[in-house]
């Protein structure tokens with residue numbers, strides 16, 4: 277049986293351009309299943325970042341609904357949804373520069389409603405180690421790590437929230453091919469072994485080829501390139 281965790285329902289969104297309204301997302305609908313790794317391809321300007329902004333409750337659609345676990349995220353509350361139900365990873369890692377890797381992960385353990393009070397540091401080290409960051413590296417300021425290592429910390433940081441849904445805006449965009457491949461393998465593992473739903477926007481065909489379901493943003497709608 278299909279287990280739908282996240283739904284975009286008839287989303288529309290546009291920007292005013294030269295006094296005229298231009299629709300970027302046009303009655304877009306899609307259902308995402310638990311434990312699958314999705315990519316969304318589309319040329320620059322096709323609306324990928326706009327779509328993620330709506331999916332991550334940074335912005336509200338003009339029409340339509342974003343549904344998490346059967347409930348409209350507006351009803352859950354945008355702040356609550358962002359804090360407890362999803363994590364987002366960016367191309368530029370978005371880590372806190374002056375903290376170590378461990379502290380970056382720990383800070384995310386603290387912001388959830390269900391607070392981890394004990395063993396926070398230990399848990400942070402554990403998650404980092406499962407993402408390939410050993411303790412000596414976890415204790416370094418994140419700016420002293422390579423791009424690939426920083427992205428691993430960013431993923432560990434997302435995992436610290438223990439959410440079902442992980443979104444990414446070009447998370448391998450700043451990495452070389454080999455490192456990007458390793459990061460993609462991590463995402464795959466999170467989907468297949470840990471039941472996370474991963475939705476990455478990308479302009480890389482290679483990243484798309486390695487996902488379970490490859491979607492394309494075309495004329496304001498999501499169409500399936502392959503997958504089912």
Ligand SMILES: Nc1ncnc2c1ncn2[C@@H]1O[C@H](COP(=O)(O)OP(=O)(O)O)[C@@H](O)[C@H]1O
Nearest residue numbers: 291292300318319320321322323324325326327
């Ligand atoms: N704040 C804004 N005001 C007006 N137009 C915007 C704004 N943000 C994005 N756009 C336009 O909307 C389109 C989609 O942008 P975006 O979602 O960033 O695309 P992508 O991430 O696929 O490159 C682009 O044509 C962009 O110029």
Ligand SMILES: [Mg+2]
Nearest residue numbers: 324325326445
């Ligand atoms: Mg973008």
